[in-house]
Amino acid sequence: xxxxxxxxxxxxxxxxxxxxxxxxxxxxxxxxxxxxxxxxxxxxxxxxxxxxxxxxxxxxxxxxxxxxxxxxxxxxxxxxxxxxxxxxxxxxxxxxxxxxxxxxxxxxxxxxxxxxxxxxxxxxxxxxxxxxxxxxxxxxxxxxxxxxxxxxxxxxxxxxxxxxxxxxxxxxxxxxxxxxxxxxxxxxxxxxxxxxxxxxxxxxxxxxxxxxxxxxxxxxxxxxxxxxxxxxxxxxxxxxxxxxxxxxxxxxxxxxxxxxxxxxxxxxxxxxxxxxxxxxxxxxxxxxxxxxxxxxxxxxxxxxxxxxxxxxxxxxxxxxxxxxxxxxxxxxxxxxxxxxxxxxxxxxxxxxxxxxxxxxxxxxxxxxxxxxxxxxxxxxxx
Amino acid sequence: xxxxxxxxxxxxxxxxxxxxxxxxxxxxxxxxxxxxxxxxxxxxxxxxxxxxxxxxxxxxxxxxxxxxxxxxxxxxxxxxxxxxxxxxxxxxxxxxxxxxxxxxxxxxxxxxxxxxxxxxxxxxxxxxxxxxxxxxxxxxxxxxxxxxxxxxxxxxxxxxxxxxxxxxxxxxxxxxxxxxxxxxxxxxxxxxxxxxxxxxxxxxxxxxxxxxxxxxxxxxxxxxxxxxxxxxxxxxxxxxxxxxxxxxxxxxxxxxxxxxxxxxxxxxxxxxxxxxxxxxxxxxxxxxxxxxxxxxxxxxxxxxxxxxxxxxxxxxxxxxxxxxxxxxxxxxxxxxxxxxxxxxxxxxxxxxxxxxxxxxxxxxxxxxxxxxxxxxxxxxxx
Numbered sequence: 001x002x003x004x005x006x007x008x009x010x011x012x013x014x015x016x017x018x019x020x021x022x023x024x025x026x027x028x029x030x031x032x033x034x035x036x037x038x039x040x041x042x043x044x045x046x047x048x049x050x051x052x053x054x055x056x057x058x059x060x061x062x063x064x065x066x067x068x069x070x071x072x073x074x075x076x077x078x079x080x081x082x083x084x085x086x087x088x089x090x091x092x093x094x095x096x097x098x099x100x101x102x103x104x105x106x107x108x109x110x111x112x113x114x115x116x117x118x119x120x121x122x123x124x125x126x127x128x129x130x131x132x133x134x135x136x137x138x139x140x141x142x143x144x145x146x147x148x149x150x151x152x153x154x155x156x157x158x159x160x161x162x163x164x165x166x167x168x169x170x171x172x173x174x175x176x177x178x179x180x181x182x183x184x185x186x187x188x189x190x191x192x193x194x195x196x197x198x199x200x201x202x203x204x205x206x207x208x209x210x211x212x213x214x215x216x217x218x219x220x221x222x223x224x225x226x227x228x229x230x231x232x233x234x235x236x237x238x239x240x241x242x243x244x245x246x247x248x249x250x251x252x253x254x255x256x257x258x259x260x261x262x263x264x265x266x267x268x269x270x271x272x273x274x275x276x277x278x279x280x281x282x283x284x285x286x287x288x289x290x291x292x293x294x295x296x297x298x299x300x301x302x303x304x305x306x307x308x309x310x311x312x313x314x315x316x317x318x319x320x321x322x323x324x325x326x327x328x329x330x331x332x333x334x335x336x337x338x339x340x341x342x343x344x345x346x347x348x349x350x351x352x353x354x355x356x357x358x359x360x361x362x363x364x365x366x367x368x369x370x371x372x373x374x375x376x377x378x379x380x381x382x
Numbered sequence: 383x384x385x386x387x388x389x390x391x392x393x394x395x396x397x398x399x400x401x402x403x404x405x406x407x408x409x410x411x412x413x414x415x416x417x418x419x420x421x422x423x424x425x426x427x428x429x430x431x432x433x434x435x436x437x438x439x440x441x442x443x444x445x446x447x448x449x450x451x452x453x454x455x456x457x458x459x460x461x462x463x464x465x466x467x468x469x470x471x472x473x474x475x476x477x478x479x480x481x482x483x484x485x486x487x488x489x490x491x492x493x494x495x496x497x498x499x500x501x502x503x504x505x506x507x508x509x510x511x512x513x514x515x516x517x518x519x520x521x522x523x524x525x526x527x528x529x530x531x532x533x534x535x536x537x538x539x540x541x542x543x544x545x546x547x548x549x550x551x552x553x554x555x556x557x558x559x560x561x562x563x564x565x566x567x568x569x570x571x572x573x574x575x576x577x578x579x580x581x582x583x584x585x586x587x588x589x590x591x592x593x594x595x596x597x598x599x600x601x602x603x604x605x606x607x608x609x610x611x612x613x614x615x616x617x618x619x620x621x622x623x624x625x626x627x628x629x630x631x632x633x634x635x636x637x638x639x640x641x642x643x644x645x646x647x648x649x650x651x652x653x654x655x656x657x658x659x660x661x662x663x664x665x666x667x668x669x670x671x672x673x674x675x676x677x678x679x680x681x682x683x684x685x686x687x688x689x690x691x692x693x694x695x696x697x698x699x700x701x702x703x704x705x706x707x708x709x710x711x712x713x714x715x716x717x718x719x720x721x722x723x724x725x726x727x728x729x730x731x732x733x734x735x736x737x738x739x740x741x742x743x744x745x746x747x748x749x750x751x752x753x754x755x756x757x758x759x760x761x762x763x764x
Contacts, residue, residue: 004407011408011623022624023405025386026393026577028701059579061441063619064602098601189620195408197441197579197622219480220446221602237445238571240579240622241393242404319410 002317007348009139009167009294009321011189011196012338014246018193021249022242029241035233041244042230044251045200048259049184050175055202056226057247059240062166062187065199067095068221069162069183072211073131073203076100080131081122081159083114087140087324088164092133099216104129110141110327111296113289116149123153130210131160136168136184140324142296142333143286144168148179155180160207166190167293169200170254171266171337182207188243190293191266193250193338198243266292268379269336269345272372276349277334279371280356280363285331293337294321298330303359305329311355318351342376384699389730391521391549391676391703393571393578394720396628400575403631404624411623417615423626424612426633427582430641431566432557437584438608439629441622444548444569447581449477450603451544451565454593455513455585458482462513463504463541465496469522469706470546474515481598486511492523492709493678495671498531505535512592513542518550518566522706524678524715525668526550530561537562542589548572549675551582552636553648553719564589570625572675573648575632575720580625648674650761651718651727654754658731659716661753662738662745667713675719676703680712685741687711693737700733724758 006013014022027033038057045055058065074080080101082093085108096103104126108114114134123129132154134145147163154161162183168174169184170191176184182204189196203211203223211224220237229236254262270292277284277297285296299305306329309322323331334348349368357363388395396404409415420439427437440447456462462483464475467490478485486508490496496516505511514536516527529545536543544565550556551566552573558566564586571578585593585605593606602619611618636644652674659666659679667678681687688711691704705713716730731750739745 004409006408006410008410011410011620014408019405019407023401025401026388026396026571027386028388028390028393028695028703029578030703031695031701059441059443060446060602061619061621064442064446067602095601098599100599187620189408189623195622195624196411196620197625217480217482219477220442220449237443238393238569238578239443240577241571242577242624243579313410313413319413321410321412 004317004319005347006319007335007344008319009142009333009335009337012193012335013340014195015193015253015339017253018246018249021245022195024242024245026241029239030234034241037244037248038233041248041251044255048170048251049202051177051202053202053204054227054230055200056223056230057235057239057244058199058201058221058226059197059237060199061196062185062199063091064221065185065187065201066091066164068201068223069185070095070099071216071218071221072223073160073162073183073207073214074099074101075214075216077102078130079104079126079128080133081106081119081126081129083108083119083132083134083145085112085114085141085143085145086110086135086138088135088138092164096133111143111285113143113145116146116153119150120153123157123159129159131162133162134164136163136165136174137171137291137293139167139294141286142291142294143289144291147174147181151179151181154182160210167291167337170262171293173263176202188247191337192247193253194243194246198240198247266337268375269340269342270295272345272375273334273336273348275375276368276372280353280368294333294335296331296333299332300356300361303356303361305332308332308355308359311358312351316351316355318347342379345372345376386699386701387729388701389717389726390701391524391715391717391719394575394717394722396577397575397635397721399635400628400631403627404577406624406627408623411617411621416623419626419630421615423630423633426637430552430633431584433559433584435584435586436609436612437582438605438612439617439621439626440581440583440603440608441579441619442581443578444567444581445473446603447567447569447583448473448546450583450605451567452477452481452483453598453600453603454605455542455544455565455589455596456481456483457596457598459484460512461486461508461510462515463488463501463508463511465490465501465514465516465527467494467496467523467525467527468492468517468520470517470520474546478515493525493667495525495527498528498535501532502535505539505541511541513544515544516546518545518547518556519553519673519675521549521676523668524673524676525671526673529556529563533561533563536564542592549673549719552644553675555645558584570629573719574629575635576625576628580622580629648719650757651722651724652677654727654757655716655718655730657757658750658754662735662750676715676717678713678715681714682738682743685738685743687714690714690737690741693740694733698733698737700729724761727754727758
């Protein structure tokens, strides 16, 4: 028996309380009983998103919600600035092109964040831009873009800021209304501690206004239709009922811990992970703008990244994520979002140390772990 | 305590074995472990659909899969014949119009099936028609359209037959390849005995050919992209992992019973339900072309359908479905698809009898139940 541990940047481990909720008998969705559950969940999501507006739940992966952002808020020919610094930046790019938007691409090195000045310059060069599309946390490169500062630029222009917050919402504070984000998306299988299959999206009032004039065919992802249904605690199409049971439970757990404490835990675990990686003399993928959701590191020379990743998963029971796109085989990503405690960080680093040693890389066992412990000690109660 | 019973035409009750599978720890979807699970599930779905082709799994409700059929197989301006005999016929109609298809509508009374001659005439009148869109079982009216006979018309023409099999697949035998169906859709929360959130769709070879030439923007529902990924036992976007755990278990249960036995059980339970309803002197919504998935009946005069439905659900613990569209408040639908045994039929009829008596309708208690028992006796082993 090899005990299986999921330590990837998503899907993330689902707590037993949430799994028990997923196993509840299904109830019919056109009932007051479901309506009450749905209403409570909507309220908790509002709090998490930091918005007075509606947070809609869609039965799809996060990519479906990203598509809904495009087809509801941008018309063919609309010019959008796309921050492309990883696989999910590419996803925005592909979506924008598929729906005939005119794309101004800001290509960013994988592992770096866009600089606010680049966005400002793009908006100056393209005063007719109608939107900026960006990741709150680019999962493929474990990097955060400066959302708050970008929002300062977009909110004073007629430019909608669309944020893929799939590994941002619930990881760090993304107060939508306060910052002035226009479109914020997340998925269930990340900080929300659920299996995949549910996505959430919220729009600002001006994004809803814009949607009224956008002529783009849409049906399953028609957000105005969903908004009308969901305001009455129902959904336009049959919802993923069990995932909503689970979502209520997961949001309860987060509120019991306290959202600020959840964010602080992510920040601390991320810092401890990075300290451990650096103590091992390994190179961080994103040294300057790291995401609190996951930590990417370059596999050292002489070690086959694909083999390392497979060995950790199949022989040691620890499922990290590898690299995507041109980083395939070159990096490992340690997830630390969602239901992750201090000892999951210890496990991650310990597995990394042992895996590297197994493949002949010179590692002082315990050194990365020790560096992480120094940081994790700070959170111990008196 | 009122014991809660779900006896609607979907969502349907989820067996304990399947609920236990839903509660399993999540595994990463980009792993050989997930690939093996996915591959086994693909094989079982092929058997259920009666196809040698690919059955794709999508993380969406059934409506999402219906949309995928439209955007992949029909281009703007394509002429399609839509059989509209209920709320889900209307859904095909809305989808076709949304994506600028030219619609030839065959309006059918709610509770009746289309006659094959009507379809034949429409195809003669419109030799340029590119498709026929129909329900295998129109859930809103508990009616079956004659799919096998319609397929005889379409397969000898360059006309794609798209069947919404959401309450058909797994309820009765819909052998896709043998009949010559081109597009077959189903959803998880019906005969597949799962919570909602997963949809399946299969295309014939000529539908895949057609899809190559169809220029319609699509991303999340791009079936060619999914086909390529799923052939490698992966998915284009993060799949609903837990529902796929559950699906494997549900399909195992169906195969243990035997697909022919599953279909026979549905047919018998449906017949018993109709016998019970008729023995109570109640009028069937679909007397001539009833679906084996559910039985609709008119609420007798003097009884408020909405109140009856709510009372059964909230005070007696039995969740049937009411009517949709213009049938709201006028009918009750008793579901008998999925994880439904003989005594669920007894419960349905007994609850109906008691509910009607409660609202002052003259009912001989036990009469409907007895009529159902006569039929159910036939399945008792020696």
